[in-house]
Amino acid sequence: MLTISLSDLIAVIIVGLAVVIMVLVWLTNRKLTSEPIENVAAYDDIEALMHRSSEEGNALLVGMGEGFSGQNSNLGDSVGLLVEQIVMSRSVFNDQPTRSFSGDGALACISQLVVHGAYENAMATELFRSDHSGLSGISAFAWMGGMMPELARKDNAGLILTGAMRPEHILIADLAERKELPLVAATGALGAQAAFFASGSLVTLGEDYYLPSIGKVNQRAYQNQAKTMNWLRVIVAVALIVSALLKLSGVLP
Amino acid sequence: MSTVDLLLLLAGLVLSLMVFSYLLGDTLLFGIAMYTLVGVSAGFTVLVLLQKVILPMAISPLSAFPQTSAFLALVPLLLSVLLIWMLFKKTSRVSGIPLGFLGGVTAAALIIGVTRGTLVPQLLSIVNAFDPNKMTSAGLPNWTGIFEAFMMLAGVVAVLFVFHHQKVKKQKDAFSNSWLDGLTGFGQVFIGITFGAIFVGLFSTGLVALIAYIQYLVDFAGLW
Amino acid sequence: MKQRTPVIVAAISGFILLAAFLFQEFTAPYLGLVLNWAIIVSSVALLVAIASLVVTHIRFIVIGRKGFLYSIVLVVSFLATLILGWYLGLDDPDYLEGIRTVLVPLENALMGLIALILMSGAVKIFRVRGWSILTVSFGLSALLFLFLNLGFLRFDSIPGVNVIVSNLQRLPIIGARGLLIGVALGALLMGLQVLFGQEVMRE
Structure with a gap:
């Protein structure tokens, strides 16, 4: 029984x-209505970042967060991968390749497949390099530590943080501000949302994180x-x- | 204190001072400190994974051949081999199988975790506040309990509706959703209060760490 | 990512696990087994990712990429930690103390740095985000809780004020509950989408 x-x-x-x-x-x-629901503002700004990246010929960085294989205490999810997929699919032919940084093994491996998939869909696999996407460090601090020197480089157009974050990652927002780089922070972790809210970055609040839609993509x-x-x-x-x-x-x- | 201990202590001190060089706008020393953190934590993790997970959980059970446990141990081993193949062929499609398995397990764990671990306890705690026993004390109304229960219910519903998604056309119509706007404003007050409290909690944690660090510096200076 | 195999594998393994969780009375031993497999596979994934990280940085050193000094630091600290740990043993107290002596001050220093960054962030929030219900309630709440957390004033002796303060301290729970319920609903839908394979079938 x-x-x-x-x-x-x-x-x-x-x-x-x-x-x-x-x-x-x-x-x-089944069909898109004439009165669609408006996009989440923070996600819409990613489109502006992508335009800026392709116009300036500078690289876009994607921070994928701590990951989802049980090493973090936040809600694991795959929203970050979806955002990465959209951004990568639109930036394959940029002068500087978009690069993503993961904080967890499984996330880094899946991210590698996603990035390669974007190049494959664009029939440009010859442009794909494995260092476009990978692990930047294990643990919240190490992930941040591995990504920050890359953020400090001169040839960046902006940064997208998406995935499981911690409030401590506000240091990334501070560096982005010092380097005058626009930052979009999309996370479902309330602590991180509160910290990023206090910074100047665009941030998803509450459940908005789970509704990624960039421009007309994924509508x-x-x-x-x-x-x-x-x-x-x-x-x-x-x-x-x-x-x-x-x-x-x-x-x- | 041995020479090795002293050297390690000095290394820790120098690295942590390099972290604070960030405030001076320096990224070279800060970067060196950060990459040391990445390298040390990665090296340590490799050892832990090999000795505490891979050897005892994946390799050791194989010694029990031809028992069932040994055959079952072949499954994760096979999935692992497919994954390791990724190192040699970055574009490998077969590596998607173990990653798909991980994705599925994570999604299932997520569904169970958020419903049983977050949604149900949160919803039940709101409803349980309306227990008639909690709303009275010694036969008289417990006004604090009553106020708290109703405030909680109203606040939670308002916060939920802050994120209610509206159609583009309707958003431009200022008068069509006045009740929703009012509810949203009420909910935003609670979100602001929560974020403010979380922010202060984080700030306090950082402050405690800063004080601990200053104490560490004082202790180090005390060695001489 | 238009690969169908991982999607199908994810859906099958997810549904099986979901069913196993639901009928735990009958499936408990198998559930433990599958979760162990997941632990092993995610550990191997981490090892693969670390190997990839080290190889990438060795390549940066070889080609002399700008900023390869960082790569040298990473590879040297990685190899030193790995070789020393292998030689001394993972449970060696001197080795563990060595790791702790390097990592703890680094992480404490980072937390201290974050406290200073947060302080500057809080000061400029109104300049950056303007005045709104959200920012005003955020600012007032931060001020109030900072004042209460500092603990300079004790309200224990004044019963009326004590009740008000304890009620004020419970106010953030309301917002947190609403946000948590919303976030959990979003996460639930995302998890279901992975199981139904919608994640990779988007435009």
Whole structure:
């Protein structure tokens, strides 16, 4: 006989609900509407960075964060890889190649595949070099330490930080500011969001991090995910209010 | 204190002073300190992984041939070989298999982690604050408890709606979403308060580390 | 990345693990086994990435890339740590003390440096981000919690003020809960997208 605790039951309901809404939104939004949901501002600014990079002929740097193979305490995720994929696919033929720096082994290996995939899709594999993407250090400080001297070089156009970050990484934002380089910080870690908010960099706040859409790239997925989030938010809010009232009236144990 | 200890202490001191050279705008000394950190931590990690993970978990079980455990140990070994192949052929497609396996495991762990570890406890704690027993004390209304529970519910709902995504056209219509704007403003107050508190927590941690570092300098000076 | 194999492998392994987590009563031994495999594979991935890092920096030294001094520092410190550790043994107290003596002051110095950077960041937030509900509440909250955290004033003896202060200290929990719930929902959707293979099928 399978026994399930209340917490596990609620968890299963939430996952089931998310899957159902995802599928429903996907089915009802097969075509892009004329009134799309507006992009997240911080992600939209990545497009400006890409333009700047190709116009100035300088390199764009992508900091991928600590990674997701269990070495960090933040929520592991693959948003950073998606951002990297979009940026790489648009900057293959730039004068200076876009370079990415990972803080974890699995992330560095997947990132290597993503970067190579971008060159392959552009039919320019001869331009691919393995040092375009790789590990810059293990642990939060070492990753930052390995990336900062690269950031201090003269031929950079800007920096995108995306992935699992820590508040300590604000030092990167400070160096970018000293070098007058624009920085976009996209992270789901609240501590890092608070620290980057205090810096001058563009930062994703709260759940916005999970909705990457740069310009017109990734629009359909973004629109679907934003709508799914909207529905989930409404359901969670209503469920909270109803449950609170039921608890108050003694109906819920 | 032996000469080796003294040299190590001196190395630590010099490296940490190199870190502070950043404040003077120097990147050379700072970079040397940072790359030392990268090199030392990488070297140490290689040793730890080989001796504490790879040898005992991946290689040792193979000695149990022909038992089932030895056959099962072949699976991660095979996946590892596919991954190591990446070192010799950067464009290797087969390396995607172990990485896909890792991605899937991570995604599943993430789904379970965020629902069971974050969502459910957070939601339950908000609802449980409305327990009638917590809202009364000695037969009288517990106004602090009541206020806290309602404030928590209203605040959390408002914060959730700060990130409600709106259509481009509707955003330009100033009057269409006035209730949502009000809710959003209310939620932003709580986000600002939370970020401010987190910021101060981080600042305090940094300050404690700075004081510990100054103490380290004083201790070092005390050796002479 | 239009490779289909990793996507299929990710989906299959993810769904199996999800099911195994759900029916843990029956699958606990297999779950442990698969998680052990994941630990081994991620460790090998880290070794591969480190090897790649060292090889890249050796190449930088050989070709004399601008700033190759950093590469020399990295390779020398890596090899010294590795060879010494191999020779002395990972559990050797002198070796561990040596590593600690180098790493701890470095990390403490970095944290101290970050405290100084944060101080300057907090001062210029209004200049950079302007005046808004978010920045004003951020600034007021930072000031209040800095004042409370310093602990110069004790409110224990004044019951009314004590209650207000303890309520104020609980205020950040409200925002944190709302943000955490939103972030968790976003992460959940991202995880589901990986399992459903949508991650690589985007335009």
